[in-house]
Amino acid sequence: MEMEDHIKSEFSKRFGSEGTLYASAGRINLIGEHTDYNGGFVFPGAIDKVIMADIKPNGTDKVRVYSIDIDDYVEFGLKETDVPEQQWAKYIFGVCREIIKRGGKVEGFDAVFAGNVPLGAGLSSSAALESVFAFALNDLFNENSIDKFELARIGQSTEHNYCGVKCGIMDQFASVFGKKDHLMRLDCRSMEFEYFPFHPEGHRLVLVDSAVKHELVGSPYNRRRESCERVAAKLGHQTLRDATMEELDSIKSEITAEDYMRARYVIGEKQRVLDVCDALVKGDYETVGKRMYETHEGLSKDYEVSCEELDFLNDIAKECGVTGSRIMGGGFGGCTINLVKDDLYDNFVKTATEKFEAKYGHAPKIYDVIISDGAHKC
Numbered sequence: 001m002e003m004e005d006h007i008k009s010e011f012s013k014r015f016g017s018e019g020t021l022y023a024s025a026g027r028i029n030l031i032g033e034h035t036d037y038n039g040g041f042v043f044p045g046a047i048d049k050v051i052m053a054d055i056k057p058n059g060t061d062k063v064r065v066y067s068i069d070i071d072d073y074v075e076f077g078l079k080e081t082d083v084p085e086q087q088w089a090k091y092i093f094g095v096c097r098e099i100i101k102r103g104g105k106v107e108g109f110d111a112v113f114a115g116n117v118p119l120g121a122g123l124s125s126s127a128a129l130e131s132v133f134a135f136a137l138n139d140l141f142n143e144n145s146i147d148k149f150e151l152a153r154i155g156q157s158t159e160h161n162y163c164g165v166k167c168g169i170m171d172q173f174a175s176v177f178g179k180k181d182h183l184m185r186l187d188c189r190s191m192e193f194e195y196f197p198f199h200p201e202g203h204r205l206v207l208v209d210s211a212v213k214h215e216l217v218g219s220p221y222n223r224r225r226e227s228c229e230r231v232a233a234k235l236g237h238q239t240l241r242d243a244t245m246e247e248l249d250s251i252k253s254e255i256t257a258e259d260y261m262r263a264r265y266v267i268g269e270k271q272r273v274l275d276v277c278d279a280l281v282k283g284d285y286e287t288v289g290k291r292m293y294e295t296h297e298g299l300s301k302d303y304e305v306s307c308e309e310l311d312f313l314n315d316i317a318k319e320c321g322v323t324g325s326r327i328m329g330g331g332f333g334g335c336t337i338n339l340v341k342d343d344l345y346d347n348f349v350k351t352a353t354e355k356f357e358a359k360y361g362h363a364p365k366i367y368d369v370i371i372s373d374g375a376h377k378c
């Protein structure tokens with residue numbers, strides 16, 4: 001059964017009526033990793049993997065939600081103390097609370113949801129979940145009076161205040177603002193953004209999922225952010241966006257080697273995003289790819305958010321002549337994103353699958369990327 005029909009039939013079985021269906025997407029990011037919380041640039045796009053939710057106000061002060069994929073049902077109230085125990089439900093509770101805290105309205109509702117954003121693959125399934133509920137509750141209870149940036153911030157605050165991840169804005173932004181066939185360059189300091197048509201002639205974007213579980217909750221993600229904030233404060237800047245490599249070198253002896261490496265990666269990544277955007281407009285995919293490899297190197301050696309499996313996949317990409325390849329998203333597992341010439345695609349996928357399986361005992365998952373729309377009513 002199609003996901004949409006499955007959700008609708010489950011909703012009517014459980015709640016005896018019909019809701020309204022909404023969807024929001026996972027995301028890829030071509031380049032610009034760990035730059036969002038440093039006030040830098042990111043270059044994401046929404047993908048054709050979504051979370052869909054069927055939702056209907058129920059006239060009570062209780063939220064009743066069923067997750068088809070986890071096969072779990074939760075009921076919670078809307079007061080700050082009503083926080084549910086299940087991690088997945090905290091995302092929905094957090095969105096409700098963040099809307100209420102901003103003076104918005106949320107009353108009891110029933111919901112059933114499901115998705116095909118792979119969990120733990122670094123494709124932002126949590127941002128898709130936050131965004132679909134933020135978008136729907138804005139439509140159902142607030143006459144769409146909350147603007148789209150605020151919807152993204154509601155998702156981000158949910159991560160900060162209810163899930164313990166001090167993430168940046170990229171994932172929720174991409175999930176809310178995504179547009180078919182376009183990547184978006186977002187300046188995370190000014191929050192200005194631009195859509196870039198994305199048709200990489202002669203190339204395909206493919207994700208290779210190591211199946212090493214990427215999970216930011218409880219990961220060292222927050223510690224990376226703290227390192228960057230320490231260095232920025234030491235330099236008298238609000239964020240590392242305003243720092244230069246020369247400035248960083250001038251305080252090298254006064255900070256830890258670890259903080260130095262983290263900041264060196266972030267400062268380098270700022271320029272790489274701008275280079276990639278320029279190169280893309282000119283159709284210069286060689287430069288795009290070169291910067292992607294440099295980002296991988298920085299994320300692996302300086303930022304230390306890679307793992308053996310992702311480095312192995314990156315090496316295979318190089319051996320196969322793939323134009324660009326790197327870890328995507330927060331790291332600590334998940335996928336590599338690969339820009340591959342059409343005529344090398346089959347060989348790359350076959351080689352990566354066989355070599356990875358021979359070494360780690362399981363095949364990686366392969367996802368072709370289709371850049372799609374973000375949050376919407378279906």
Ligand code: GAF
Pocket residue numbers: 032033034035036037124167168169170171329330331
């Ligand atoms: C995760 C975070 F949620 C984002 O905000 C971003 O920092 C990303 O890691 C790394 O670029 O997806």
